[in-house]
Each structure stands twice: as structure tokens, then as C-alpha cells.
Amino acid sequence: MRKLLVFNSVSVDGYFTDAKGDMSWAYKSDPEFNEFVAENSRSGGELLFGRVTYQMMESFWPTPAAAQAFPDVAEQMNKLPKVVFSRTLDSASWQNTRLLKGDLAEEVRKLKEESGEQLVIMGSGSIVAQLAPEGLIDEYQIVVNPIVLGDGRTMFEGVKEKLNLKRTNSRTFGNGNVLLCYEPSK
Numbered sequence: 158m159r160k161l162l163v164f165n166s167v168s169v170d171g172y173f174t175d176a177k178g179d180m181s182w183a184y185k186s187d188p189e190f191n192e193f194v195a196e197n198s199r200s201g202g203e204l205l206f207g208r209v210t211y212q213m214m215e216s217f218w219p220t221p222a223a224a225q226a227f228p229d230v231a232e233q234m235n236k237l238p239k240v241v242f243s244r245t246l247d248s249a250s251w252q253n254t255r256l257l258k259g260d261l262a263e264e265v266r267k268l269k270e271e272s273g274e275q276l277v278i279m280g281s282g283s284i285v286a287q288l289a290p291e292g293l294i295d296e297y298q299i300v301v302n303p304i305v306l307g308d309g310r311t312m313f314e315g316v317k318e319k320l321n322l323k324r325t326n327s328r329t330f331g332n333g334n335v336l337l338c339y340e341p342s343k
Contacts (some may be wrong), residue, residue, distance in 0.1 A: 158268075158269050158270060159268070159269050159271065159272075159273060159274070159275055159276055160269075160275045160279055160291055160295040160296065161265065161268075161269060161275070161276040161277075161278070161288070161293055161294050161295050161296075162202075162275060162276070162278070162294070162295060162296040162297070162298060163277075163278045163279075163285050163296070163297045163298065163299075163312070164197070164277055164278070164279050164298045164300075164338070165278075165279065165280065165282075165297075165298075165299055165312055166180070166183035166184075166286070166300040166301075166302055166334075167300070167301055167302065167304060167311075168182070168301075168304050168306045168311070169248045169301060169302070169303060170305045170306060171264045171279070171302065171306050171311050172305065172308070172309030172310060172311060173282050173309070173311065173312045174282070174309050174310045175308070175309045175312060176306070176307075176308040177307050177308045178209070178310075180213075180280065182302065182304055182306070183222075183302055184244045185192070185299070185302070185331030185332045185333070185334070186332070187330060187331050188331075189330050189331050189332075190194065190267050190296075190298045190330040190331070190334055191245075192281075192333050193328075193336075194227075194230060195227075195229040195230055196237065198229065198230045198233035198234065199233060199311070200275075201237065201274045201275070202237065202274045202275040202276060202277045202313065203237065203239065203268070203273060203274065203275075203276050203277070204234075204237055204238070204239045204240070204244070204259065204277050204278075204279060205239075205240050205242070205265070205268075205276055205278045205281065205284065206239065206240070206247060206278075206279070206280065207241070207242055207243070207280075207281040207282075207283050207284045208241060208242070208246055209281075209283075210245035210253070210279065210280035210281040211239075211241040211243070211246075211249070211254075211281075212247060213280070214234065214251075214279075214280070215250070215251040215254075218230075218231055218234040218235055219231075219235055219251060219252065224326065227262065229287040229290070235251075235252050235253075235304040236253065237253065238253045238254075238255075239251060239253055239255070240254070240255055240256075240257055240268065241242055241254055241255075241256055241260075242257050242261055242264065243256060243257075243258065243283060244258055244286050253254070255342070261284065261287050261288070262287065262291045262293060265288060265291075265293050269293070276289075278294075282310055282311065282312035282313075282314060282315075285313065285316075286312065286313050286314050286315045286316050287315075288319055289313065289316055290316055290317070290318055290320070292341065295340065295341070296325070296339070296340055296342070297322065297337075297338065297339040297340075298336060298337075298338050299326070299336070299337045299338075299339070300334050300335070300336050300337075301334065301335045301336075301337060302333070302334055303332075303333035303334070320339060320341065321341065322330055322335065322339035322342060323339060323340055323341075323342045324338065325336035325338045325339060325341055
């Protein structure tokens with residue numbers, strides 16, 4: 158069975174997007190962190206997105222600006238297989254993307270049963286909030302950024318039950334970011 162992991166950035170006050178839905182604050186250039194992100198992107202897997210995050214990613218990663226600014230990450234983002242969950246999209250045109258319109262939890266269960274590399278959610282807080290209570294997420298990789306946004310969306314918005322997690326790893330970067338890795342506690 159494939160593992161499903163989440164890789165998201167959050168502010169110190171717990172938001173993964175600001176009040177306007179922007180996530181650009183989550184990137185502060187730093188050689189050590191840049192190398193970590195590039196290395197992490199090379200670890201492979203199949204990327205899972207909700208419609209909003211998919212459209213944001215699709216509008217950036219296939220562009221020359223992305224290739225120039227983040228060559229390793231752009232190459233991986235474009236070549237890795239991707240899934241977008243949407244009831245409103247009619248097609249998905251970004252290279253190596255398939256569109257799934259069925260019940261989210263059921264579709265993810267099927268994906269986890271397929272052979273292949275890990276599944277990775279990036280962004281897509283509504284997907285995280287729906288899958289976490291279902292027990293479908295195996296690992297959370299959360300990068301805490303040294304910024305307070307004051308308002309925004311959490312990636313667990315709408316979760317009603319307590320989710321107990323255990324820390325499995327942590328790492329601090331020179332730009333002030335802190336990676337925290339968690340698995341659900343049984």
C-alpha cells in the first residue's frame with residue numbers, strides 16, 4: 158500500500174494561506190532550504206491537488222520563469238504524475254495529470270491500493286481537512302515559516318475531532334523555517 162504524505166508550509170500562527178488565499182509568503186530564499194526543497198522534489202511520488210491549488214500550480218510550474226528560478230523543482234513538478242480532484246473541471250491539461258471526480262476519500266483509498274511510489278499532497282488544505290479525519294494521511298511534513306499572518310486558512314479547517322500526532326523528525330534551516338514531521342498516533 159502506498160503512503161500518503163502532506164507537505165505544506167504554515168505561518169507561526171497556523172495559516173497555510175493568507176486571508177486572500179496567497180501562499181507566496183511561504184518562500185524565503187536560502188541555499189540550505191533551497192537544496193532541501195530540490196532534494197525533496199526528487200524523492201518522487203504522485204502529486205495530489207484540489208482544484209484551486211492545481212490551477213495555481215499549473216499557472217506557474219510549466220513557465221519559463223519557474224524553470225529559471227527553480228530549475229530542479231520545476232523539472233520534477235512537470236514530470237511527476239499528478240491527480241487533481243474536482244467536480245467542476247472538465248479537463249486537466251498540465252503534463253501527466255489525471256482528473257478524478259468521484260468521492261474524495263474513496264478515490265484516495267483506490268490510489269493507495271495501486272502500485273507505485275508515495276502520494277504527496279502539496280497545498281490543498283480542503284483535501285487535507287477531508288482526508289485527515291478518515292485516517293488516510295500517513296505523514297505530515299509541515300514547514301513552519303517565521304511569519305505571523307493574522308488571518309487566513311488553516312489546512313485543518315473544518316476538522317471536528319482531535320487528531321493525535323507523534324513527531325518523527327524535525328529540522329531547522331538558516332532562513333528561520335522549521336520542518337516538523339508527524340505521523341498519526343494509533
